[in-house]
Amino acid sequence: MNLWRDIKGTFQPFWITLRYLFKRPVTISYPEQKRTLPPRYRARMILTRDPDGEERCVACHLCSAACPVDCISMQAAERADGRRHAAWFRINFARCIYCGLCAEACPTLAIQMSSEYELGNRDLLKLVWEKEDLLVDHGGKDPDYHFYRHTGIGVVAPRGGNNDELPPVDIKTNLP
Amino acid sequence: MNDLLLTGLLMLIKLGMILAVLLTMAAYLVLAERKLLARMQRRYGPNRVGFGGMLQPLADLIKLLTKEDFLPAQADKWLFLLAPGLAAVTALLAFAVVPFAPPLELFGRQLPMVVCDLNVGILYFFGLSSLAVYGVALGGWASNSKYALLGALRAMGQMLSYELAMGLSIVPVILMARSFSLTEIVQAQASLPFALTNPLAFGIFFIAALAESKRTPFDLPEAENELVAGFHTEYSGMRFGLFFVGEYLNLVVLGAIITSLFLGGWHGPLLPPIIWFLGKVLAVAFVFIWIRGTLPRLRYDQLMAFGWKALLPLALVNLLATGGILLWLGGAS
Numbered sequence: 334m335n336l337w338r339d340i341k342g343t344f345q346p347f348w349i350t351l352r353y354l355f356k357r358p359v360t361i362s363y364p365e366q367k368r369t370l371p372p373r374y375r376a377r378m379i380l381t382r383d384p385d386g387e388e389r390c391v392a393c394h395l396c397s398a399a400c401p402v403d404c405i406s407m408q409a410a411e412r413a414d415g416r417r418h419a420a421w422f423r424i425n426f427a428r429c430i431y432c433g434l435c436a437e438a439c440p441t442l443a444i445q446m447s448s449e450y451e452l453g454n455r456d457l458l459k460l461v462w463e464k465e466d467l468l469v470d471h472g473g474k475d476p477d478y479h480f481y482r483h484t485g486i487g488v489v490a491p492r493g494g495n496n497d498e499l500p501p502v503d504i505k506t507n508l509p
Numbered sequence: 510m511n512d513l514l515l516t517g518l519l520m521l522i523k524l525g526m527i528l529a530v531l532l533t534m535a536a537y538l539v540l541a542e543r544k545l546l547a548r549m550q551r552r553y554g555p556n557r558v559g560f561g562g563m564l565q566p567l568a569d570l571i572k573l574l575t576k577e578d579f580l581p582a583q584a585d586k587w588l589f590l591l592a593p594g595l596a597a598v599t600a601l602l603a604f605a606v607v608p609f610a611p612p613l614e615l616f617g618r619q620l621p622m623v624v625c626d627l628n629v630g631i632l633y634f635f636g637l638s639s640l641a642v643y644g645v646a647l648g649g650w651a652s653n654s655k656y657a658l659l660g661a662l663r664a665m666g667q668m669l670s671y672e673l674a675m676g677l678s679i680v681p682v683i684l685m686a687r688s689f690s691l692t693e694i695v696q697a698q699a700s701l702p703f704a705l706t707n708p709l710a711f712g713i714f715f716i717a718a719l720a721e722s723k724r725t726p727f728d729l730p731e732a733e734n735e736l737v738a739g740f741h742t743e744y745s746g747m748r749f750g751l752f753f754v755g756e757y758l759n760l761v762v763l764g765a766i767i768t769s770l771f772l773g774g775w776h777g778p779l780l781p782p783i784i785w786f787l788g789k790v791l792a793v794a795f796v797f798i799w800i801r802g803t804l805p806r807l808r809y810d811q812l813m814a815f816g817w818k819a820l821l822p823l824a825l826v827n828l829l830a831t832g833g834i835l836l837w838l839g840g841a842s
Binding site: 350 | 556803
Protein backbone atom coordinates (compact mmCIF):
# COMPACT_ATOMS: atom_id res chain seq x y z
CA MET A 334 0.00 0.00 0.00
CA ASN A 335 1.49 3.26 -1.15
CA LEU A 336 -0.28 5.73 1.07
CA TRP A 337 1.57 8.79 -0.18
CA ARG A 338 0.69 8.01 -3.79
CA ASP A 339 -2.96 7.51 -2.85
CA ILE A 340 -3.15 10.79 -1.00
CA LYS A 341 -1.48 12.61 -3.87
CA GLY A 342 -3.83 10.93 -6.32
CA THR A 343 -6.80 12.11 -4.30
CA PHE A 344 -5.81 15.73 -4.09
CA GLN A 345 -4.09 16.35 -7.43
CA PRO A 346 -7.34 16.17 -9.44
CA PHE A 347 -8.72 19.09 -7.43
CA TRP A 348 -6.05 21.34 -8.86
CA ILE A 349 -6.94 20.21 -12.38
CA THR A 350 -10.66 20.83 -11.98
CA LEU A 351 -9.95 24.21 -10.41
CA ARG A 352 -7.77 25.17 -13.34
CA TYR A 353 -10.40 24.04 -15.81
CA LEU A 354 -12.99 26.12 -13.96
CA PHE A 355 -11.28 29.25 -15.26
CA LYS A 356 -10.63 28.08 -18.80
CA ARG A 357 -12.81 29.02 -21.70
CA PRO A 358 -15.48 26.46 -22.57
CA VAL A 359 -14.87 24.63 -25.82
CA THR A 360 -18.58 24.50 -26.62
CA ILE A 361 -19.77 26.02 -29.87
CA SER A 362 -23.19 27.52 -29.07
CA TYR A 363 -24.75 26.19 -32.21
CA PRO A 364 -27.58 28.37 -33.47
CA GLU A 365 -25.60 31.55 -32.71
CA GLN A 366 -22.13 30.30 -33.53
CA LYS A 367 -21.56 28.00 -36.45
CA ARG A 368 -18.41 26.09 -37.11
CA THR A 369 -16.84 26.49 -40.54
CA LEU A 370 -17.57 23.37 -42.50
CA PRO A 371 -14.91 21.47 -44.41
CA PRO A 372 -14.93 22.68 -48.04
CA ARG A 373 -16.24 19.39 -49.39
CA TYR A 374 -18.85 18.82 -46.69
CA ARG A 375 -21.73 16.74 -48.05
CA ALA A 376 -25.20 17.38 -46.73
CA ARG A 377 -28.36 17.69 -48.83
CA MET A 378 -28.29 17.07 -52.59
CA ILE A 379 -28.83 19.65 -55.34
CA LEU A 380 -29.69 19.38 -59.01
CA THR A 381 -27.12 21.26 -61.08
CA ARG A 382 -27.32 22.71 -64.59
CA ASP A 383 -25.00 22.27 -67.54
CA PRO A 384 -23.02 25.22 -69.04
CA ASP A 385 -25.98 26.09 -71.30
CA GLY A 386 -28.24 26.53 -68.29
CA GLU A 387 -30.26 23.42 -69.02
CA GLU A 388 -31.08 20.80 -66.42
CA ARG A 389 -28.45 18.09 -66.33
CA CYS A 390 -30.82 15.45 -65.04
CA VAL A 391 -31.83 13.00 -67.73
CA ALA A 392 -34.26 11.07 -65.52
CA CYS A 393 -32.39 7.78 -65.79
CA HIS A 394 -33.66 6.58 -62.38
CA LEU A 395 -30.19 5.42 -61.34
CA CYS A 396 -30.28 7.61 -58.26
CA SER A 397 -33.58 6.26 -57.08
CA ALA A 398 -32.30 2.74 -57.71
CA ALA A 399 -29.16 3.46 -55.70
CA CYS A 400 -30.99 5.15 -52.86
CA PRO A 401 -30.93 2.79 -49.85
CA VAL A 402 -33.99 4.38 -48.28
CA ASP A 403 -35.99 4.91 -51.47
CA CYS A 404 -36.51 8.60 -50.96
CA ILE A 405 -36.10 9.71 -54.58
CA SER A 406 -38.85 9.42 -57.14
CA MET A 407 -39.29 10.99 -60.58
CA GLN A 408 -41.17 10.83 -63.83
CA ALA A 409 -39.11 10.75 -67.05
CA ALA A 410 -40.09 12.76 -70.11
CA GLU A 411 -38.54 13.58 -73.47
CA ARG A 412 -38.48 16.84 -75.37
CA ALA A 413 -39.08 17.17 -79.11
CA ASP A 414 -35.35 17.44 -79.79
CA GLY A 415 -34.72 14.15 -78.00
CA ARG A 416 -33.41 15.58 -74.75
CA ARG A 417 -34.57 13.63 -71.72
CA HIS A 418 -35.55 15.36 -68.50
CA ALA A 419 -37.53 14.74 -65.37
CA ALA A 420 -41.15 15.82 -65.62
CA TRP A 421 -41.11 15.92 -61.85
CA PHE A 422 -38.39 15.02 -59.43
CA ARG A 423 -39.23 14.54 -55.80
CA ILE A 424 -37.05 13.77 -52.80
CA ASN A 425 -38.25 13.15 -49.29
CA PHE A 426 -35.65 14.68 -46.98
CA ALA A 427 -37.46 13.25 -43.98
CA ARG A 428 -36.22 9.88 -45.20
CA CYS A 429 -32.92 10.88 -46.77
CA ILE A 430 -29.90 9.66 -44.82
CA TYR A 431 -27.42 11.90 -46.67
CA CYS A 432 -25.31 8.94 -47.77
CA GLY A 433 -24.45 10.48 -51.15
CA LEU A 434 -25.03 7.28 -53.11
CA CYS A 435 -27.33 9.17 -55.48
CA ALA A 436 -24.56 11.59 -56.35
CA GLU A 437 -22.21 8.68 -56.95
CA ALA A 438 -24.73 6.93 -59.15
CA CYS A 439 -25.58 9.99 -61.23
CA PRO A 440 -24.06 9.58 -64.72
CA THR A 441 -24.54 13.22 -65.72
CA LEU A 442 -23.20 14.95 -62.55
CA ALA A 443 -26.68 16.40 -62.09
CA ILE A 444 -26.94 15.32 -58.48
CA GLN A 445 -24.24 16.77 -56.27
CA MET A 446 -24.05 17.18 -52.52
CA SER A 447 -24.20 20.67 -51.10
CA SER A 448 -23.15 21.77 -47.64
CA GLU A 449 -26.58 22.92 -46.57
CA TYR A 450 -27.45 20.83 -43.54
CA GLU A 451 -30.07 22.84 -41.67
CA LEU A 452 -33.23 21.16 -42.89
CA GLY A 453 -34.97 20.78 -39.54
CA ASN A 454 -38.69 21.25 -39.72
CA ARG A 455 -41.71 20.45 -37.60
CA ASP A 456 -43.91 19.68 -40.61
CA LEU A 457 -42.92 16.44 -42.32
CA LEU A 458 -44.60 17.41 -45.58
CA LYS A 459 -42.39 20.47 -45.83
CA LEU A 460 -39.44 18.11 -46.09
CA VAL A 461 -40.71 16.71 -49.41
CA TRP A 462 -38.81 18.80 -51.93
CA GLU A 463 -39.71 19.16 -55.60
CA LYS A 464 -37.43 19.72 -58.57
CA GLU A 465 -37.91 23.48 -58.39
CA ASP A 466 -36.59 23.51 -54.80
CA LEU A 467 -33.58 21.38 -55.68
CA LEU A 468 -32.45 23.06 -58.90
CA VAL A 469 -29.56 25.50 -58.65
CA ASP A 470 -28.22 27.95 -61.21
CA HIS A 471 -24.70 26.62 -61.52
CA GLY A 472 -22.77 23.54 -62.50
CA GLY A 473 -21.49 22.62 -59.08
CA LYS A 474 -18.03 21.12 -58.77
CA ASP A 475 -17.53 20.58 -62.53
CA PRO A 476 -19.19 23.59 -64.20
CA ASP A 477 -17.89 22.85 -67.76
CA TYR A 478 -19.15 19.31 -68.00
CA HIS A 479 -21.88 18.93 -70.59
CA PHE A 480 -23.33 15.47 -70.76
CA TYR A 481 -24.83 15.63 -74.24
CA ARG A 482 -21.49 16.66 -75.73
CA HIS A 483 -20.12 13.18 -74.97
CA THR A 484 -23.04 10.89 -75.59
CA GLY A 485 -23.19 10.91 -79.35
CA ILE A 486 -26.83 11.85 -79.27
CA GLY A 487 -27.65 14.83 -81.45
CA VAL A 488 -29.27 17.12 -78.95
CA VAL A 489 -26.94 20.10 -78.52
CA ALA A 490 -24.78 19.37 -81.57
CA PRO A 491 -25.41 17.12 -84.56
CA ARG A 492 -24.31 13.53 -84.11
CA GLY A 493 -20.54 13.33 -84.28
CA GLY A 494 -20.25 17.10 -84.09
CA ASN A 495 -18.38 17.28 -80.79
CA ASN A 496 -14.63 17.55 -80.35
CA ASP A 497 -13.91 14.02 -79.18
CA GLU A 498 -16.33 12.39 -81.63
CA LEU A 499 -15.97 11.06 -85.15
CA PRO A 500 -18.80 11.58 -87.59
CA PRO A 501 -21.14 8.59 -87.63
CA VAL A 502 -20.24 5.89 -90.09
CA ASP A 503 -22.70 5.28 -92.89
CA ILE A 504 -22.88 1.52 -92.54
CA LYS A 505 -24.17 1.19 -96.07
CA THR A 506 -20.69 2.13 -97.37
CA ASN A 507 -19.21 -0.90 -95.66
CA LEU A 508 -21.23 -3.23 -97.88
CA PRO A 509 -19.11 -5.57 -99.94
CA MET B 510 -51.99 40.54 24.36
CA ASN B 511 -50.50 43.08 21.97
CA ASP B 512 -47.07 41.98 23.13
CA LEU B 513 -47.86 38.37 22.36
CA LEU B 514 -49.19 39.33 18.94
CA LEU B 515 -45.99 41.22 18.12
CA THR B 516 -43.83 38.28 19.23
CA GLY B 517 -45.88 35.91 17.12
CA LEU B 518 -45.72 38.22 14.13
CA LEU B 519 -41.95 38.59 14.39
CA MET B 520 -41.59 34.84 14.67
CA LEU B 521 -43.76 34.28 11.60
CA ILE B 522 -41.75 36.80 9.59
CA LYS B 523 -38.54 35.12 10.66
CA LEU B 524 -39.84 31.66 9.76
CA GLY B 525 -41.10 32.86 6.40
CA MET B 526 -37.81 34.47 5.58
CA ILE B 527 -35.82 31.40 6.59
CA LEU B 528 -38.05 29.18 4.49
CA ALA B 529 -37.83 31.48 1.49
CA VAL B 530 -34.08 31.86 1.73
CA LEU B 531 -33.53 28.13 2.25
CA LEU B 532 -35.69 27.06 -0.67
CA THR B 533 -34.25 29.72 -2.97
CA MET B 534 -30.77 28.70 -1.98
CA ALA B 535 -31.54 25.07 -2.65
CA ALA B 536 -33.03 25.93 -6.04
CA TYR B 537 -30.11 28.12 -7.04
CA LEU B 538 -27.57 25.63 -5.72
CA VAL B 539 -28.90 23.28 -8.38
CA LEU B 540 -28.15 25.92 -10.98
CA ALA B 541 -24.79 26.77 -9.41
CA GLU B 542 -23.84 23.12 -9.37
CA ARG B 543 -24.80 22.63 -13.00
CA LYS B 544 -22.91 25.77 -13.99
CA LEU B 545 -19.79 24.96 -12.00
CA LEU B 546 -19.69 21.32 -13.08
CA ALA B 547 -20.09 22.46 -16.66
CA ARG B 548 -17.24 24.93 -16.30
CA MET B 549 -15.02 22.27 -14.78
CA GLN B 550 -15.72 20.17 -17.86
CA ARG B 551 -15.25 23.17 -20.15
CA ARG B 552 -18.91 23.47 -21.05
CA TYR B 553 -21.29 26.40 -20.53
CA GLY B 554 -24.03 24.71 -18.54
CA PRO B 555 -27.61 26.01 -18.65
CA ASN B 556 -27.58 29.43 -20.32
CA ARG B 557 -30.84 29.63 -22.26
CA VAL B 558 -33.55 30.52 -19.74
CA GLY B 559 -33.23 34.10 -18.60
CA PHE B 560 -29.96 36.01 -18.45
CA GLY B 561 -27.17 33.43 -18.31
CA GLY B 562 -29.67 30.75 -17.30
CA MET B 563 -30.76 32.58 -14.16
CA LEU B 564 -34.38 31.45 -14.53
CA GLN B 565 -33.49 27.79 -15.03
CA PRO B 566 -34.70 26.70 -11.55
CA LEU B 567 -38.09 28.24 -12.33
CA ALA B 568 -38.26 26.43 -15.66
CA ASP B 569 -37.30 23.17 -13.93
CA LEU B 570 -40.01 23.72 -11.34
CA ILE B 571 -42.67 24.31 -13.99
CA LYS B 572 -41.52 21.23 -15.87
CA LEU B 573 -41.60 19.04 -12.75
CA LEU B 574 -45.00 20.35 -11.68
CA THR B 575 -46.60 19.72 -15.05
CA LYS B 576 -45.27 16.21 -15.43
CA GLU B 577 -47.35 13.15 -14.71
CA ASP B 578 -47.26 11.93 -11.12
CA PHE B 579 -46.73 8.28 -11.90
CA LEU B 580 -47.50 5.47 -9.49
CA PRO B 581 -45.98 2.08 -10.41
CA ALA B 582 -48.52 -0.73 -10.59
CA GLN B 583 -47.13 -2.91 -7.81
CA ALA B 584 -45.90 -0.09 -5.59
CA ASP B 585 -46.74 0.23 -1.92
CA LYS B 586 -48.97 3.23 -2.46
CA TRP B 587 -48.82 5.12 0.83
CA LEU B 588 -45.14 4.63 1.46
CA PHE B 589 -44.41 5.54 -2.14
CA LEU B 590 -46.33 8.80 -1.81
CA LEU B 591 -44.91 9.59 1.62
CA ALA B 592 -41.20 8.95 1.08
CA PRO B 593 -40.25 12.03 -0.99
CA GLY B 594 -41.88 14.29 1.58
CA LEU B 595 -39.88 12.59 4.31
CA ALA B 596 -36.68 13.24 2.42
CA ALA B 597 -37.42 16.94 1.93
CA VAL B 598 -39.01 17.68 5.30
CA THR B 599 -36.25 16.14 7.41
CA ALA B 600 -33.69 18.26 5.59
CA LEU B 601 -35.82 21.36 6.13
CA LEU B 602 -36.44 20.61 9.82
CA ALA B 603 -32.77 20.04 10.53
CA PHE B 604 -32.09 23.69 9.80
CA ALA B 605 -34.23 24.70 12.79
CA VAL B 606 -31.35 24.41 15.26
CA VAL B 607 -28.78 26.27 13.18
CA PRO B 608 -28.04 29.78 14.47
CA PHE B 609 -27.26 32.04 11.54
CA ALA B 610 -26.63 35.36 13.31
CA PRO B 611 -26.32 36.77 16.82
CA PRO B 612 -29.63 37.66 18.53
CA LEU B 613 -31.21 40.80 17.14
CA GLU B 614 -32.53 43.68 19.29
CA LEU B 615 -35.93 44.59 17.89
CA PHE B 616 -38.71 46.67 19.54
CA GLY B 617 -36.98 46.31 22.89
CA ARG B 618 -36.89 42.55 22.84
CA GLN B 619 -34.31 39.96 21.90
CA LEU B 620 -35.03 38.02 18.75
CA PRO B 621 -32.78 34.97 18.52
CA MET B 622 -31.62 34.38 14.97
CA VAL B 623 -32.34 30.70 15.10
CA VAL B 624 -35.65 28.95 14.69
CA CYS B 625 -35.36 26.93 17.87
CA ASP B 626 -32.36 27.09 20.18
CA LEU B 627 -32.60 23.56 21.53
CA ASN B 628 -30.13 22.70 24.27
CA VAL B 629 -29.66 19.33 22.57
CA GLY B 630 -29.44 20.79 19.09
CA ILE B 631 -26.80 18.38 17.87
CA LEU B 632 -28.78 15.35 18.96
CA TYR B 633 -31.80 16.77 17.16
CA PHE B 634 -29.75 17.18 14.00
CA PHE B 635 -28.50 13.61 14.30
CA GLY B 636 -31.99 12.28 14.81
CA LEU B 637 -33.25 14.04 11.70
CA SER B 638 -30.29 13.02 9.59
CA SER B 639 -30.97 9.41 10.52
CA LEU B 640 -34.65 9.89 9.71
CA ALA B 641 -33.71 11.28 6.29
CA VAL B 642 -32.41 7.84 5.37
CA TYR B 643 -35.95 6.54 5.89
CA GLY B 644 -37.13 8.72 3.01
CA VAL B 645 -34.61 7.06 0.74
CA ALA B 646 -35.05 3.57 2.13
CA LEU B 647 -38.85 3.62 2.13
CA GLY B 648 -38.96 5.24 -1.30
CA GLY B 649 -36.71 2.55 -2.70
CA TRP B 650 -38.61 -0.21 -0.92
CA ALA B 651 -42.06 1.01 -1.92
CA SER B 652 -41.17 1.43 -5.58
CA ASN B 653 -41.12 -2.33 -5.98
CA SER B 654 -38.27 -2.11 -8.43
CA LYS B 655 -34.94 -3.90 -8.29
CA TYR B 656 -32.90 -0.80 -8.94
CA ALA B 657 -34.75 1.26 -6.35
CA LEU B 658 -34.43 -1.53 -3.79
CA LEU B 659 -30.71 -1.86 -4.39
CA GLY B 660 -30.37 1.90 -4.02
CA ALA B 661 -32.29 1.82 -0.76
CA LEU B 662 -30.17 -1.04 0.56
CA ARG B 663 -27.03 0.84 -0.29
CA ALA B 664 -28.35 3.95 1.43
CA MET B 665 -28.92 1.90 4.59
CA GLY B 666 -25.48 0.30 4.43
CA GLN B 667 -23.91 3.66 3.78
CA MET B 668 -25.68 5.23 6.73
CA LEU B 669 -24.51 2.44 9.03
CA SER B 670 -20.91 2.96 8.02
CA TYR B 671 -20.64 6.75 8.21
CA GLU B 672 -23.04 7.71 10.94
CA LEU B 673 -21.00 6.32 13.82
CA ALA B 674 -17.85 8.09 12.70
CA MET B 675 -19.87 11.26 12.19
CA GLY B 676 -21.23 11.13 15.70
CA LEU B 677 -17.86 10.40 17.23
CA SER B 678 -16.22 13.22 15.29
CA ILE B 679 -18.60 15.70 16.87
CA VAL B 680 -17.99 14.59 20.43
CA PRO B 681 -14.63 16.46 20.64
CA VAL B 682 -16.47 19.60 19.52
CA ILE B 683 -19.01 19.12 22.28
CA LEU B 684 -16.19 18.53 24.74
CA MET B 685 -14.49 21.75 23.69
CA ALA B 686 -17.66 23.82 23.68
CA ARG B 687 -19.10 22.12 26.78
CA SER B 688 -22.57 22.24 25.27
CA PHE B 689 -24.93 20.40 22.94
CA SER B 690 -26.53 23.65 21.80
CA LEU B 691 -25.35 24.89 18.45
CA THR B 692 -25.64 28.50 19.56
CA GLU B 693 -23.21 27.91 22.40
CA ILE B 694 -20.89 25.93 20.15
CA VAL B 695 -20.78 28.92 17.81
CA GLN B 696 -20.17 31.25 20.75
CA ALA B 697 -17.28 29.04 21.85
CA GLN B 698 -15.59 29.64 18.49
CA ALA B 699 -15.54 33.43 18.82
CA SER B 700 -11.75 33.53 18.76
CA LEU B 701 -10.73 30.38 16.91
CA PRO B 702 -12.92 28.07 14.79
CA PHE B 703 -12.80 24.41 15.78
CA ALA B 704 -11.61 23.49 12.28
CA LEU B 705 -8.23 24.94 13.30
CA THR B 706 -8.13 23.64 16.84
CA ASN B 707 -9.28 20.16 15.88
CA PRO B 708 -8.68 19.62 12.14
CA LEU B 709 -8.96 15.84 12.36
CA ALA B 710 -12.51 16.01 13.67
CA PHE B 711 -13.29 18.52 10.93
CA GLY B 712 -11.92 16.19 8.25
CA ILE B 713 -13.82 13.18 9.54
CA PHE B 714 -17.04 15.14 9.88
CA PHE B 715 -16.63 16.59 6.39
CA ILE B 716 -16.18 13.15 4.81
CA ALA B 717 -19.11 11.80 6.81
CA ALA B 718 -21.19 14.78 5.71
CA LEU B 719 -20.34 13.98 2.09
CA ALA B 720 -21.65 10.48 2.66
CA GLU B 721 -24.70 11.86 4.47
CA SER B 722 -25.56 14.10 1.52
CA LYS B 723 -25.25 11.11 -0.86
CA ARG B 724 -23.03 13.04 -3.23
CA THR B 725 -20.35 12.00 -5.57
CA PRO B 726 -17.65 10.04 -3.92
CA PHE B 727 -20.43 8.37 -1.93
CA ASP B 728 -23.44 8.62 -4.26
CA LEU B 729 -23.95 4.87 -4.22
CA PRO B 730 -27.71 4.95 -3.51
CA GLU B 731 -28.37 6.69 -6.82
CA ALA B 732 -25.36 5.56 -8.87
CA GLU B 733 -26.66 6.41 -12.33
CA ASN B 734 -24.50 4.05 -14.30
CA GLU B 735 -25.27 1.02 -12.19
CA LEU B 736 -28.75 1.57 -10.78
CA VAL B 737 -30.46 3.81 -13.37
CA ALA B 738 -31.32 6.40 -10.72
CA GLY B 739 -31.15 4.27 -7.59
CA PHE B 740 -33.85 4.86 -5.02
CA HIS B 741 -35.78 7.41 -7.11
CA THR B 742 -35.84 5.38 -10.32
CA GLU B 743 -39.62 5.08 -10.25
CA TYR B 744 -40.37 8.62 -9.21
CA SER B 745 -41.52 11.29 -11.61
CA GLY B 746 -42.87 14.81 -11.55
CA MET B 747 -42.83 16.77 -8.34
CA ARG B 748 -42.21 13.70 -6.18
CA PHE B 749 -38.88 13.29 -7.89
CA GLY B 750 -38.56 17.05 -7.47
CA LEU B 751 -39.01 16.68 -3.70
CA PHE B 752 -36.18 14.14 -3.55
CA PHE B 753 -34.12 16.50 -5.62
CA VAL B 754 -34.91 19.57 -3.53
CA GLY B 755 -34.33 17.46 -0.42
CA GLU B 756 -30.85 16.61 -1.64
CA TYR B 757 -29.93 20.23 -2.17
CA LEU B 758 -31.64 21.37 1.03
CA ASN B 759 -29.52 18.75 2.72
CA LEU B 760 -26.50 20.31 1.10
CA VAL B 761 -27.41 23.73 2.51
CA VAL B 762 -28.17 22.29 5.92
CA LEU B 763 -24.96 20.28 6.05
CA GLY B 764 -23.08 23.38 4.98
CA ALA B 765 -24.76 25.29 7.79
CA ILE B 766 -23.99 22.55 10.32
CA ILE B 767 -20.35 22.34 9.25
CA THR B 768 -20.17 26.11 9.45
CA SER B 769 -21.64 26.17 12.93
CA LEU B 770 -19.65 23.25 14.29
CA PHE B 771 -16.25 23.87 12.78
CA LEU B 772 -15.99 27.11 10.86
CA GLY B 773 -17.02 29.53 13.57
CA GLY B 774 -20.60 30.11 12.51
CA TRP B 775 -21.38 33.78 12.04
CA HIS B 776 -18.11 34.96 13.59
CA GLY B 777 -15.82 36.94 11.36
CA PRO B 778 -14.19 40.33 11.10
CA LEU B 779 -15.57 43.46 9.38
CA LEU B 780 -18.60 42.08 7.52
CA PRO B 781 -22.01 41.63 9.18
CA PRO B 782 -22.49 38.21 10.78
CA ILE B 783 -25.23 37.05 8.39
CA ILE B 784 -22.92 37.65 5.42
CA TRP B 785 -20.18 35.65 7.09
CA PHE B 786 -22.59 32.84 7.77
CA LEU B 787 -23.95 32.74 4.23
CA GLY B 788 -20.47 33.04 2.76
CA LYS B 789 -19.21 30.11 4.80
CA VAL B 790 -22.22 27.97 3.89
CA LEU B 791 -21.75 28.76 0.22
CA ALA B 792 -18.04 28.04 0.46
CA VAL B 793 -18.78 24.62 1.92
CA ALA B 794 -21.34 24.05 -0.81
CA PHE B 795 -18.75 25.04 -3.40
CA VAL B 796 -16.30 22.52 -2.00
CA PHE B 797 -19.01 19.87 -2.18
CA ILE B 798 -19.63 20.74 -5.82
CA TRP B 799 -15.90 20.83 -6.49
CA ILE B 800 -15.56 17.35 -5.02
CA ARG B 801 -18.40 16.16 -7.21
CA GLY B 802 -16.62 17.55 -10.25
CA THR B 803 -13.36 15.86 -9.31
CA LEU B 804 -13.69 12.51 -7.60
CA PRO B 805 -15.14 9.30 -9.00
CA ARG B 806 -17.60 7.15 -7.08
CA LEU B 807 -16.26 4.71 -4.52
CA ARG B 808 -17.24 1.10 -4.62
CA TYR B 809 -19.75 -0.13 -2.07
CA ASP B 810 -17.28 -2.23 -0.10
CA GLN B 811 -14.69 0.55 -0.25
CA LEU B 812 -17.11 2.93 1.45
CA MET B 813 -17.93 0.38 4.16
CA ALA B 814 -14.26 -0.44 4.71
CA PHE B 815 -13.34 3.24 4.78
CA GLY B 816 -16.11 4.06 7.24
CA TRP B 817 -15.42 1.19 9.63
CA LYS B 818 -11.68 0.68 9.28
CA ALA B 819 -10.42 4.22 8.80
CA LEU B 820 -12.91 6.86 9.93
CA LEU B 821 -14.19 5.13 13.05
CA PRO B 822 -10.79 4.32 14.63
CA LEU B 823 -9.53 7.77 13.71
CA ALA B 824 -12.56 9.37 15.31
CA LEU B 825 -12.08 7.27 18.46
CA VAL B 826 -8.40 8.16 18.73
CA ASN B 827 -9.25 11.79 18.13
CA LEU B 828 -11.90 11.71 20.84
CA LEU B 829 -9.45 10.17 23.29
CA ALA B 830 -6.72 12.67 22.45
CA THR B 831 -9.03 15.67 22.66
CA GLY B 832 -10.42 14.50 25.96
CA GLY B 833 -6.94 13.95 27.31
CA ILE B 834 -5.69 17.34 26.20
CA LEU B 835 -8.75 19.13 27.55
CA LEU B 836 -8.33 17.37 30.88
CA TRP B 837 -4.66 18.32 30.94
CA LEU B 838 -5.36 21.96 30.05
CA GLY B 839 -8.46 22.45 32.14
CA GLY B 840 -7.20 20.71 35.24
CA ALA B 841 -9.93 20.18 37.74
CA SER B 842 -12.56 22.37 36.10
